[in-house]
Amino acid sequence: AQSVSQHNHHVILSEAASLELGCNYSYGGTVNLFWYVQYPGQHLQLLLKYFSGDPLVKGIKGFEAEFIKSKFSFNLRKPSVQWSDTAEYFCAVNARSSYKLIFGSGTRLLVRP
Amino acid sequence: DARVTQTPRHKVTEMGQEVTMRCQPILGHNTVFWYRQTMMQGLELLAYFRNRAPLDDSGMPKDRFSAEMPDATLATLKIQPSEPRDSAVYFCASGLALPGGTEAFFGQGTRLTVV
Numbered sequence: 001a002q003s004v005s006q007h008n009h010h011v012i013l014s015e016a017a018s019l020e021l022g023c024n025y026s027y028g029g030t031v032n033l034f035w036y037v038q039y040p041g042q043h044l045q046l047l048l049k050y051f052s053g054d055p056l057v058k059g060i061k062g063f064e065a066e067f068i069k070s071k072f073s074f075n076l077r078k079p080s081v082q083w084s085d086t087a088e089y090f091c092a093v094n095a096r097s098s099y100k101l102i103f104g105s106g107t108r109l110l111v112r113p
Numbered sequence: 114d115a116r117v118t119q120t121p122r123h124k125v126t127e128m129g130q131e132v133t134m135r136c137q138p139i140l141g142h143n144t145v146f147w148y149r150q151t152m153m154q155g156l157e158l159l160a161y162f163r164n165r166a167p168l169d170d171s172g173m174p175k176d177r178f179s180a181e182m183p184d185a186t187l188a189t190l191k192i193q194p195s196e197p198r199d200s201a202v203y204f205c206a207s208g209l210a211l212p213g214g215t216e217a218f219f220g221q222g223t224r225l226t227v228v
Contacts, residue, residue, distance in 0.1 A: 032214035043204065044219040051214040090156065099144055099210050100169060101217055103156040 002027035002095050006104035013081050014112050021076040021107050023091030033074040034092040035065055036103075044090065050074065061085070083113045115139045117207050117220035125226045131193040134223045137186055138207030144215055145188045146206040147173075147180055150222070156204075162188065163210055195227045 007022040025031060032051050036044040048059025055067040065076045074091060091104040118137040126132055138145050147159040160170035160180040170180060177199075179191045192199055202224050206217040 034216070036219075043221045044206075046216060046218075049214075049216055094215055096214060098168065099163060099215050100158070100161065101146060101206075101208075101215070102158060103148075105155045 002031065002093050002100065002102050004091050004093050004102055004104035006089075006091050006107050008107045009105065010108045010110070012110045012112065015083055016080045017111075019076070019078040019081045019085075019109070021089055021091075021109075023074045023076065023104060024072050025074065025091075025093040026072065027093060027095055030096045032094040032096060033065075033067060034094065034101075035059065035063070035074075035076050036090045036092060038088045038090065038106075040087070047076070047089075081109075081111045083111050085109060086111045115218075117205055117218055119203075119205050119220035119223050121223060122221060123224045123226075125228065126195055128196055128227055129194040130227075131191065132195045132199075132225060132227075134190045134203050134205075134225070136188040136190070136205030136207075136220060138188060138205070139218055140186070142207035142209050142218075144208045144210045144217075145182060146208075146217055147188070147190050148204040148206065149201045150204060151201045159190070159203075192225075195225075197227045200225055200227050 003026045005024045034049045035047040050057045050067045058064045088106045090106045094101045120135045146161040149157045159173045165182040182188045202222045204222045206219045208215040208217040
Protein backbone atom coordinates (compact mmCIF):
# COMPACT_ATOMS: atom_id res chain seq x y z
CA ALA A 1 0.00 0.00 0.00
CA GLN A 2 1.16 3.51 -0.69
CA SER A 3 1.87 6.09 2.01
CA VAL A 4 3.10 9.68 2.18
CA SER A 5 5.19 11.39 4.85
CA GLN A 6 5.56 15.11 5.30
CA HIS A 7 8.34 15.90 7.71
CA ASN A 8 7.48 19.43 8.75
CA HIS A 9 4.13 19.96 10.42
CA HIS A 10 4.57 23.68 11.03
CA VAL A 11 6.88 26.11 9.28
CA ILE A 12 7.22 29.81 10.04
CA LEU A 13 9.06 32.07 7.63
CA SER A 14 9.50 35.76 7.00
CA GLU A 15 8.53 37.24 3.64
CA ALA A 16 11.18 36.78 0.96
CA ALA A 17 12.65 33.74 2.69
CA SER A 18 13.11 30.57 0.67
CA LEU A 19 10.86 27.59 1.25
CA GLU A 20 11.42 23.87 1.02
CA LEU A 21 8.85 21.37 2.28
CA GLY A 22 9.77 17.73 2.44
CA CYS A 23 7.69 14.86 1.10
CA ASN A 24 8.58 11.19 0.93
CA TYR A 25 6.38 8.41 -0.34
CA SER A 26 6.37 4.67 -0.02
CA TYR A 27 5.21 2.54 -2.93
CA GLY A 28 6.93 -0.03 -5.06
CA GLY A 29 5.25 0.76 -8.35
CA THR A 30 4.78 3.71 -10.66
CA VAL A 31 3.24 6.77 -9.08
CA ASN A 32 1.99 10.22 -9.88
CA LEU A 33 2.86 12.93 -7.37
CA PHE A 34 1.06 16.11 -6.41
CA TRP A 35 1.23 19.13 -4.17
CA TYR A 36 -2.03 20.75 -3.14
CA VAL A 37 -2.57 23.95 -1.17
CA GLN A 38 -5.43 24.73 1.19
CA TYR A 39 -5.94 28.36 2.17
CA PRO A 40 -7.75 28.96 5.45
CA GLY A 41 -11.37 27.90 5.23
CA GLN A 42 -11.09 26.79 1.62
CA HIS A 43 -10.87 23.59 -0.38
CA LEU A 44 -7.73 22.01 -1.77
CA GLN A 45 -6.28 23.41 -4.96
CA LEU A 46 -3.63 21.84 -7.14
CA LEU A 47 -0.23 23.55 -7.06
CA LEU A 48 1.64 21.17 -9.33
CA LYS A 49 1.84 17.57 -10.45
CA TYR A 50 4.33 15.05 -11.73
CA PHE A 51 3.25 12.31 -14.09
CA SER A 52 6.38 11.61 -16.12
CA GLY A 53 9.25 13.32 -17.94
CA ASP A 54 11.31 16.17 -16.48
CA PRO A 55 11.60 15.52 -12.73
CA LEU A 56 11.67 19.25 -12.05
CA VAL A 57 8.10 20.43 -12.18
CA LYS A 58 6.94 24.01 -12.16
CA GLY A 59 3.54 24.94 -10.82
CA ILE A 60 1.45 27.98 -10.15
CA LYS A 61 2.45 30.98 -8.01
CA GLY A 62 6.17 30.35 -8.42
CA PHE A 63 6.25 26.94 -6.79
CA GLU A 64 8.30 24.05 -8.09
CA ALA A 65 9.02 20.50 -6.98
CA GLU A 66 11.66 17.94 -7.80
CA PHE A 67 11.00 14.23 -8.08
CA ILE A 68 14.00 12.20 -6.95
CA LYS A 69 13.10 8.59 -7.63
CA SER A 70 16.06 7.10 -5.78
CA LYS A 71 15.02 8.94 -2.62
CA PHE A 72 11.26 8.49 -3.09
CA SER A 73 11.01 12.22 -2.56
CA PHE A 74 9.02 15.07 -4.06
CA ASN A 75 10.02 18.22 -2.20
CA LEU A 76 8.26 21.52 -2.76
CA ARG A 77 10.27 24.73 -3.16
CA LYS A 78 9.75 28.42 -3.63
CA PRO A 79 12.65 30.88 -3.79
CA SER A 80 10.85 33.77 -2.10
CA VAL A 81 7.63 33.38 -0.14
CA GLN A 82 4.94 36.00 0.29
CA TRP A 83 2.49 36.64 3.10
CA SER A 84 -0.26 35.32 0.80
CA ASP A 85 1.44 31.90 0.76
CA THR A 86 0.23 31.31 4.31
CA ALA A 87 -1.72 28.08 3.98
CA GLU A 88 -1.54 24.34 4.53
CA TYR A 89 0.35 22.30 1.95
CA PHE A 90 -0.36 18.66 1.19
CA CYS A 91 1.74 16.19 -0.71
CA ALA A 92 -0.18 13.36 -2.39
CA VAL A 93 0.65 10.16 -4.24
CA ASN A 94 -1.49 8.32 -6.72
CA ALA A 95 -0.60 4.75 -7.57
CA ARG A 96 -1.10 4.38 -11.31
CA SER A 97 -2.27 0.80 -10.99
CA SER A 98 -5.15 1.65 -8.69
CA TYR A 99 -5.73 5.41 -9.10
CA LYS A 100 -5.93 5.59 -5.29
CA LEU A 101 -4.95 9.10 -4.15
CA ILE A 102 -3.40 9.31 -0.68
CA PHE A 103 -2.42 12.50 1.13
CA GLY A 104 0.28 13.31 3.63
CA SER A 105 -0.54 14.90 6.98
CA GLY A 106 0.07 18.41 5.69
CA THR A 107 2.43 21.26 6.55
CA ARG A 108 1.08 24.51 7.93
CA LEU A 109 3.06 27.45 6.60
CA LEU A 110 2.88 30.83 8.26
CA VAL A 111 4.59 33.69 6.46
CA ARG A 112 5.19 36.78 8.57
CA PRO A 113 5.02 40.14 6.81
CA ASP B 114 -15.89 27.23 -15.09
CA ALA B 115 -16.19 23.51 -14.29
CA ARG B 116 -16.21 22.66 -10.62
CA VAL B 117 -17.15 19.96 -8.17
CA THR B 118 -20.31 20.90 -6.30
CA GLN B 119 -21.04 19.66 -2.80
CA THR B 120 -24.23 20.09 -0.82
CA PRO B 121 -24.93 21.04 1.84
CA ARG B 122 -22.00 23.27 2.71
CA HIS B 123 -22.81 23.10 6.40
CA LYS B 124 -24.84 20.60 8.38
CA VAL B 125 -25.58 20.48 12.09
CA THR B 126 -27.42 17.41 13.27
CA GLU B 127 -28.16 15.54 16.43
CA MET B 128 -26.50 12.29 17.32
CA GLY B 129 -28.37 9.33 15.90
CA GLN B 130 -29.75 11.16 12.88
CA GLU B 131 -29.07 10.19 9.29
CA VAL B 132 -26.84 12.51 7.29
CA THR B 133 -26.61 12.54 3.51
CA MET B 134 -23.94 14.51 1.70
CA ARG B 135 -24.07 14.98 -2.05
CA CYS B 136 -21.46 15.62 -4.68
CA GLN B 137 -21.80 16.54 -8.33
CA PRO B 138 -18.53 15.70 -10.08
CA ILE B 139 -17.21 17.66 -13.02
CA LEU B 140 -18.96 16.56 -16.19
CA GLY B 141 -16.96 13.88 -17.98
CA HIS B 142 -14.87 12.87 -14.96
CA ASN B 143 -14.89 9.14 -14.30
CA THR B 144 -13.28 8.99 -10.85
CA VAL B 145 -14.79 10.27 -7.60
CA PHE B 146 -13.09 10.38 -4.19
CA TRP B 147 -14.57 11.00 -0.73
CA TYR B 148 -12.25 12.35 1.99
CA ARG B 149 -12.74 13.32 5.61
CA GLN B 150 -10.60 16.07 7.11
CA THR B 151 -10.09 16.54 10.85
CA MET B 152 -7.41 18.26 12.87
CA MET B 153 -6.31 15.00 14.44
CA GLN B 154 -6.35 12.67 11.43
CA GLY B 155 -5.77 15.03 8.54
CA LEU B 156 -7.15 13.98 5.15
CA GLU B 157 -8.44 10.42 5.20
CA LEU B 158 -9.59 8.65 2.06
CA LEU B 159 -12.97 7.11 2.79
CA ALA B 160 -13.89 5.67 -0.60
CA TYR B 161 -13.40 6.11 -4.29
CA PHE B 162 -15.21 5.17 -7.48
CA ARG B 163 -14.23 4.70 -11.04
CA ASN B 164 -16.91 4.67 -13.72
CA ARG B 165 -19.42 4.60 -10.84
CA ALA B 166 -18.07 1.32 -9.45
CA PRO B 167 -16.63 1.38 -5.93
CA LEU B 168 -12.94 0.50 -6.07
CA ASP B 169 -12.01 0.86 -2.44
CA ASP B 170 -14.03 1.79 0.62
CA SER B 171 -11.67 0.35 3.20
CA GLY B 172 -11.25 3.74 4.82
CA MET B 173 -14.90 3.93 5.72
CA PRO B 174 -16.53 2.59 8.92
CA LYS B 175 -18.82 0.04 7.28
CA ASP B 176 -21.35 -0.18 10.06
CA ARG B 177 -22.53 3.40 9.68
CA PHE B 178 -21.13 4.86 6.46
CA SER B 179 -22.17 4.12 2.91
CA ALA B 180 -21.12 5.66 -0.39
CA GLU B 181 -22.89 5.31 -3.71
CA MET B 182 -23.02 6.74 -7.21
CA PRO B 183 -26.63 6.46 -8.41
CA ASP B 184 -25.57 8.00 -11.71
CA ALA B 185 -22.58 9.69 -13.28
CA THR B 186 -23.64 13.12 -12.07
CA LEU B 187 -24.22 12.30 -8.41
CA ALA B 188 -22.20 10.73 -5.61
CA THR B 189 -23.60 10.38 -2.10
CA LEU B 190 -22.08 9.72 1.30
CA LYS B 191 -24.46 8.67 4.06
CA ILE B 192 -23.93 8.30 7.78
CA GLN B 193 -26.55 6.42 9.75
CA PRO B 194 -26.62 6.80 12.69
CA SER B 195 -24.36 9.82 13.08
CA GLU B 196 -22.10 10.24 16.11
CA PRO B 197 -20.22 13.26 17.50
CA ARG B 198 -16.90 11.75 16.37
CA ASP B 199 -18.14 12.06 12.77
CA SER B 200 -17.84 15.84 13.03
CA ALA B 201 -15.44 16.87 10.29
CA VAL B 202 -15.21 18.44 6.86
CA TYR B 203 -16.06 15.98 4.12
CA PHE B 204 -14.56 16.63 0.71
CA CYS B 205 -15.51 15.16 -2.61
CA ALA B 206 -13.04 15.24 -5.49
CA SER B 207 -13.39 14.14 -9.08
CA GLY B 208 -10.91 13.40 -11.82
CA LEU B 209 -10.50 11.86 -15.23
CA ALA B 210 -8.53 8.62 -14.97
CA LEU B 211 -6.16 8.41 -17.92
CA PRO B 212 -3.33 5.96 -18.60
CA GLY B 213 -0.82 8.58 -17.45
CA GLY B 214 -2.56 9.46 -14.23
CA THR B 215 -5.45 11.20 -12.54
CA GLU B 216 -5.61 14.78 -11.28
CA ALA B 217 -8.26 15.36 -8.63
CA PHE B 218 -10.35 18.51 -8.39
CA PHE B 219 -11.91 19.22 -5.02
CA GLY B 220 -15.27 20.55 -4.00
CA GLN B 221 -15.77 23.15 -1.29
CA GLY B 222 -16.58 20.52 1.29
CA THR B 223 -19.42 19.83 3.71
CA ARG B 224 -18.74 20.87 7.29
CA LEU B 225 -20.61 18.40 9.48
CA THR B 226 -21.23 18.96 13.16
CA VAL B 227 -22.91 16.22 15.16
CA VAL B 228 -24.11 17.32 18.57
